[in-house]
Amino acid sequence: MIRPTVSVIIPIFNGEKYIRQTIESIIAQDHDSCEIIVVDDGSTDTTGDIISEFPHIRYFRQENKGVAAARNSGIQKAFGDYLAFIDADDLWDSAKLSKQLAFMVEHPQIGYTFTRHTLFLSEDMEAMPDWVRPDYAEAELTAYIPSSMMIKRDVFIRIGYFDESFVLSEDSDWFMRARDLGIQMAVIPENLLLKRIHSANLSGDTLKTQNSLMRAIKNSIVRNKKKGKISVIIPVHNGEKYLSEAIDSVLAQTLRPYEIIVVNDGSIDKTEDICKGYGDKIRYASQENKGAASARNTGIKLAEGEYLSFLDADDLWSESRLSQGMEAMKKDPSIAMTFGMVAEFYSPETDEAFRDRYKCQRIPLKGIHPGTLLIRKDDMMRVGLFDETFRTGEFLDWFNRANDMGLKYLMTDQIQMRRRIHYTNHGITQQSSKEDYLRIVKERLMKRKGGKSDENR
Secondary structure, eight states, X not given: OOOOOXXXXXXXXXXXXXXXXXXXXXXXXXXOOEEEEEEEESOOSSHHHHHTTOTTSEEEEEOOOOHHHHHHHHXXXXXXXXXXXXXXXXXXXXXXXXXXXXHHHHOTTOOEEEEEEEXXXXXXXXXXXXXXXXXXXXXXXXXXXXXGOEEEHHHHHHHOOOOTTOSSOHHHHHHHHHHHTTOOEEEEEEEEEEEEEOTTOGGGOHHHHHHHHHHHHHHXXXXXXXXXXXXXXXXXXXXXXXXXXXHHHHHTOSXXXXXXXXXXXXXXXXXXXHHHTTGGXXXXXXXXXXXXXXXXXXXXXXXXXXXXEEOOTTOEEOTTHHHHHHHHHXXXXXXXXXXXXXXXXXXXXXXXXXXXXXXXXXXXXXXXXXGGOEEEHHHHHHHOOOOTTOSSOHHHHHHHHHHHTTOOEEEEEEEEEXXXXXXXXXXXXXXXXXXXXXXXXXXXXXXXXXXXXXXXX
C-alpha cells in the first residue's frame, strides 16, 4: 500500500533563534513520507543560511506579507495528500504525523484533526507572560492552532486559503469557515505539540488579537445568515423572445432559490419591460453592453446567497435542477461545485435548413456549463470573476482556473438543463470569436510549461 504523503509547511520571519530545533523535530518524525516547505516571509536575519544547512528542505522566499500569506504560498507549492503546519518556534513529538495520519486514514469522514499540547518557556523567559492564563501555563490542552493541525489537501482547498487581510487571528477565521461548512473534525487525545512562549509571540498583543477575533466572529455570523440560500443569476442581451420561459423555469424549482438576479446587458428590445413585469419576484439590474462575462460578474457582486447558480436567458432548467445539486453537495462536503447533464432541443421557430446545418445532440451531454453550475460564492470568489476580455469561452477559462486551484467537482447523472438551439445562439453568432478559445488553450499550455518550481535557495 502506498503511504500517503504529508507536506509540512513552516512560515517564518526572522526566526533564526528557534528554527533549527523546529526542523529537527520534523526530521525526527517516524512518518518518513513527507516534504518540508519553508516560506521565508522577508527575513532580515540568518534564517536563509540556517535553512541551507538542510538540503532536502524546499525553501522559498517572498517579500514580507504576513503569516497568512506565507502559509498560503507554501500550500500552493505543496505536493502532499495531507497538509500539516508548524510555526518556526514550536516542536513536535516524533509520533505526531504518524498518529494523526493513521487516525485519518482509519476515519475517512474526518477532514482535519488537532492534537493536545503543552506550553513551555523559552530560555530567555523567567515566567509566563500576563497574557497566558495561569490555568493554561502547565495544563495539557487541545491545541486549536495551525501547529497542531493536519488536514486533507482537497478539504483545505474546499474551505479556502487563510485570509491575508488578517494580521492576527487568521487561523481563527479559517477554523470558523471550516466549522460553518460542516467539515468534520477530530482531536487526537495525546500531547504531541510543544508550544514555545517567548517575548516575540504574535499572540502577546492581546488588544489586536481580540479585535481580529471579533472580526472573524462577525464574518461567521454573516455567513450563517446566508447559509443554504441560492442566488440565481441570468445575464440577458436582447432576450425578449425566450427570457420569460427561462425565468419561469427558475420560479418552478422544487427547491426555491433565495433570489433571482436578472442582469440586462444593454438590451434594446423589450427585455426591461419583461423583467419589470415580474415585480419583486426577481432583482433587476442593467448595464451598458459589455458581454456575458461582465453581466454574470455584475450578478455575482450583487448576490446575497451562500450559493451561486447561473442560467442563460434562452435556456431552461428541469424542476429539480437546484435540489439535485444541493443534495450532492450535502452528501460530500469536500465538493466545491456540481454540474449536471444537458439535453438540447430545437426552438420551435427554427426551419429544416437550420436544423440540417446545426445538429442537436440526440443524447444528453455532460454539462460543464454555467447553466448547470452550483457553487458556493466563497469558492467562486477564490477562483475569481469571469475574465471580461473574452467574448466567448469565458467559462472555459474560469473552469480551468478552478481546476488549477484543485476545486473538486461532481457531475450528477440527471438532466438539469435544456439548451435551446436557435438562430441567435451565442455560439453561432460569435463564431468569429473562436480566437478566444485558441487563446485559452495557448495560455493553459504556457502555464503548464512554466508552472515548475520557483524555488530560491
